[in-house]
Amino acid sequence: MVERAVFDGEAAERVVAELRESYNSGKTRSYEWRVNQLKNLLKLIEENEEEMVDKIHSDLHKPEPETFTHEVGLLKNSCQLALKELRHWMAPEKVKTSITIFPSSAAIVPEPLGVVLIISAWNYPYLVSLDPVVGAIAAGNAVVLKPSEISPSTSSLMAKLLGKYLDTSAVRVVEGAVPETSALLEQKWDKIFYTGNGRVGRIVMAAAAKHLTPVVLELGGKSPVVVDSEINLQVASRRIISGKWGCNNGQACVAPDYVITTKEFAPKLVESLKQELERFYGKNPLESKDLSRIVNAYHFDRLIKLLEEDKISGKIVHGGEKDKSKLQIAPTLLLDVPRDSLIMTEEIFGPLLPILTVDKVEDSFEVVNSGAKPLAAYLFTNNKKLKERFVACISAGAIGINDTALQLSVNTLPFGGVGESGMGAYHGKFSFDAFSHKKAVLYRIFAGDVPMRYPPYSKEKLRFLKALLGGSLLELIRALLGW
Numbered sequence: 001m002v003e004r005a006v007f008d009g010e011a012a013e014r015v016v017a018e019l020r021e022s023y024n025s026g027k028t029r030s031y032e033w034r035v036n037q038l039k040n041l042l043k044l045i046e047e048n049e050e051e052m053v054d055k056i057h058s059d060l061h062k063p064e065p066e067t068f069t070h071e072v073g074l075l076k077n078s079c080q081l082a083l084k085e086l087r088h089w090m091a092p093e094k095v096k097t098s099i100t101i102f103p104s105s106a107a108i109v110p111e112p113l114g115v116v117l118i119i120s121a122w123n124y125p126y127l128v129s130l131d132p133v134v135g136a137i138a139a140g141n142a143v144v145l146k147p148s149e150i151s152p153s154t155s156s157l158m159a160k161l162l163g164k165y166l167d168t169s170a171v172r173v174v175e176g177a178v179p180e181t182s183a184l185l186e187q188k189w190d191k192i193f194y195t196g197n198g199r200v201g202r203i204v205m206a207a208a209a210k211h212l213t214p215v216v217l218e219l220g221g222k223s224p225v226v227v228d229s230e231i232n233l234q235v236a237s238r239r240i241i242s243g244k245w246g247c248n249n250g251q252a253c254v255a256p257d258y259v260i261t262t263k264e265f266a267p268k269l270v271e272s273l274k275q276e277l278e279r280f281y282g283k284n285p286l287e288s289k290d291l292s293r294i295v296n297a298y299h300f301d302r303l304i305k306l307l308e309e310d311k312i313s314g315k316i317v318h319g320g321e322k323d324k325s326k327l328q329i330a331p332t333l334l335l336d337v338p339r340d341s342l343i344m345t346e347e348i349f350g351p352l353l354p355i356l357t358v359d360k361v362e363d364s365f366e367v368v369n370s371g372a373k374p375l376a377a378y379l380f381t382n383n384k385k386l387k388e389r390f391v392a393c394i395s396a397g398a399i400g401i402n403d404t405a406l407q408l409s410v411n412t413l414p415f416g417g418v419g420e421s422g423m424g425a426y427h428g429k430f431s432f433d434a435f436s437h438k439k440a441v442l443y444r445i446f447a448g449d450v451p452m453r454y455p456p457y458s459k460e461k462l463r464f465l466k467a468l469l470g471g472s473l474l475e476l477i478r479a480l481l482g483w
Contacts, residue, residue, distance in 0.1 A: 012183040019115045019142040022169040029140045037137045042079040044165040059151040061293040071126040082138045089432045100468050105443045110436040112140030114190030121195040122150035123251045128195040135431025142170040149177040189213050216424030220347050221374040222257040226364045228381035229265040236380040237272040243404025245331045249292040250351040254376045254405045260364040263357040274318050277331050285330040293327040300327050303350040311341040373419035378404045397421050
């Protein structure tokens with residue numbers, strides 16, 4: 001077995017210097033380079049899809065349809081969209097100017113930021129690694145990708161494939177754990193893009209602050225699902241299950257974290273969820289091949305600790321089975337969990353779904369708004385006024401009405417958090433914008449110079465400038481005529 005070379009501060013400094021030299025040469029700015037890299041990235045996905053599926057199954061036992069739908073398919077779409085729209089995205093955007101600086105014209109010119117760092121997560125290792133890379137390359141940057149060591153098989157595969165398919169003078173992959181990440185964070189970057197939890201997000205932001213480096217933080221939070229009573233209960237249950245257990249067995253930042261419904265409606269909702277869970281995953285879900293496993297023993301123990309807290313003893317109404325040897329926990333429903341319990345005070349990130357009850361569905365708004373702003377918030381209802389109020393009153397990274405998690409697949413919508421669920425956004429053109437600087441450019445000619453702007457000042461000049469800046473053509477004429 002070949003030992004990997006030590007990656008310390010000096011190695012990180014060398015990587016950044018080499019990439020900055022490549023970036024400063026201007027090669028990454030050209031349309032041709034960007035298109036070539038995007039085509040090669042698409043080729044990488046198409047030619048290695050089977051191996052990508054195998055490696056992610058090795059790390060997470062993720063079912064192949066999930067891997068294709070949530071990772072491979074979305075990445076292909078992202079590359080194809082960037083290739084189709086890149087020339088348009090790169091074009092200067094003409095904007096209006098005012099009469100005060102006539103004659104003139106102006107434009108907003110997107111330019112690459114420079115050398116950027118992308119630190120990704122383990123739960124959707126391809127999507128949250130390579131989708132930001134698409135945006136960084138499309139915007140003309142040099143990139144260092146640091147995949148998560150918690151999904152080692154996919155990390156190793158990405159290092160191998162990106163080194164084979166992309167221009168390594170401008171795109172690098174650095175594998176490793178905390179020491180390697182720390183070495184990278186010591187360097188000066190032009191942007192840092194981090195996907196993960198809030199604790200590490202704070203570390204990233206503190207490191208970035210030393211160099212005044214801008215950041216995008218894609219974090220998480222407790223994403224609520226509010227369920228009204230007058231709905232198609234079977235469809236709602238299926239969509240909640242799809243967004244929770246059908247998204248990496250709850251190990252997804254946009255997965256429903258808890259449900260709120262009325263005391264009266266809760267028994268019907270629980271029964272419907274039970275029926276659909278059994279239909280999807282069988283009577284013994286630990287034997288199902290359609291559920292991902294928990295990523296490692298640490299996260300398995302963390303989830304079991306949530307389940308075994310005294311405050312929620314007896315609250316399990318479905319599931320709860322576990323097998324540590326296989327790192328599996330069955331889909332679990334808990335009813336009327338205390339709001340001050342551990343399971344309601346931290347992001348669950350697993351197959352446990354607490355259900356809270358309120359007297360009226362409108363009371364759910366106070367419950368949601370009493371916590372940190374989530375990455376997503378979902379509402380199932382046919383009530384138009386309730387939908388409007390939910391959208392207006394609930395602050396979240398995204399809102400989903402009558403479905404869960406699907407907003408992630410709409411490339412015309414920004415994906416990102418607010419408050420403690422993150423800052424900045426990406427997907428589609430928003431990825432290009434995340435790695436671009438919008439440069440303001442004003443064009444003037446030498447004709448039309450106005451002596452009134454220059455000293456020595458006088459009352460007549462002041463009258464003219466007031467009229468000019470006031471925007472009134474009549475007052476401007478009066479000032480010019482000395483009236």
